[in-house]
Amino acid sequence: MPRAGLAAASVTEAGAKLADEVGLDQLSMGLLAQRLGVKTPSLYKHVESQADLLHRIAILAMTELGDALRDATQGRARTDALTAAARAMRRFVKEHPGRYAAGNGARPTGPDDPLIPAGDRLLASLSAVLRGYQLDPSQEIHALRMLRSTLHGFATLEVAHGFRIDTDVDESFAWMIALIDHGLQSTPQLT
Amino acid sequence: MPRAGLAAASVTEAGAKLADEVGLDQLSMGLLAQRLGVKTPSLYKHVESQADLLHRIAILAMTELGDALRDATQGRARTDALTAAARAMRRFVKEHPGRYAAGNGARPTGPDDPLIPAGDRLLASLSAVLRGYQLDPSQEIHALRMLRSTLHGFATLEVAHGFRIDTDVDESFAWMIALIDHGLQSTPQLT
DNA sequence: CCTGGCTGGCTAATTGTGCTAGCTTTGACC
């Protein structure tokens, strides 16, 4: 009997792809095994448990998203960088809703969990966007959280079909980014 | 054998409370039955399925949240109304994370699903907040989506322990609201 | 009263899913 030739990385990748297709909550070990042409218990040779699989998908997602943001903002600043980062984030969540959901739900399991540096790099990319606005250092953390909340909220609502009619969603997104950009430029006035 | 005296409404309420305590994904029929002092299959006399239960919890959550927003914004306008609505929303999600998650995940099952009016009332409350800013009508939908995305994103990230250190979260929230308020007041400049 | 039917509980059993145990085969390396 020929071997399937799997490894932890390829199982994780396949799991992430499947989660994007069917939704994270519909991702089962059986379905993934079927997709890989293997029986369910065989997956446990590569992955400790379903929780472990989800964790690996989460790390993959955070890493990919961090990379996407870094690439998108390379060589840009202020409004340009903000727009590029926002679009990259929205695009990633739209194309990879399952992965992204996994990334969101994951908690680090210990102090040397690779999820932590992956998350750090993601935050660093967003921080880099804000750097161009030369905020008061005491406001950076607030701006970072605001930016993250906004992008996260919009993207998750969108993929959950949270916006009633699908009209003008692109326009709404651009409008929201413009509002944030405007706000970041007038930041001293915010107390 | 004495009866437990349940009804669909009380089962839903208990399910919502339990979801808030243990997390929506940990809510099982067995756990809920145990909480109600009843065996699992008995729940099916009051609720069609687990999916039905979640749907009922979702409707409850949307209704409650809509009420909370309406109450919070009564008699207020502009900055005042915005702040009150934002706080009410954040508070609700913090106190009822399970319900809120159920409300988010739910999709209407048909054209006369009570979830639809419940959602409408929620959106109407947020719309009312924006009315005070006298936006250009073409921008109302964008502002509404922005507001919803922002509040949703912040609150969900917060309950998911998405903010690394818990310091200054209140401050970040206030800062974000101030930025939105400022943006809504200078809305003509956003093209 | 008391009695019949509806209601809301129960037990038993089915299915699907995560997971473990333990066996077998492949294939890489000596």
Added chain:
DNA sequence: GGTCAAAGCTAGCACAATTAGCCAGCCAGG
């Protein structure tokens, strides 16, 4: 060619959702 870890498999357990079908309590009408 022998050996041994890796990677597959079958069998089977545990637990969650659900269904079927039984029985007790309660309430209205005689």
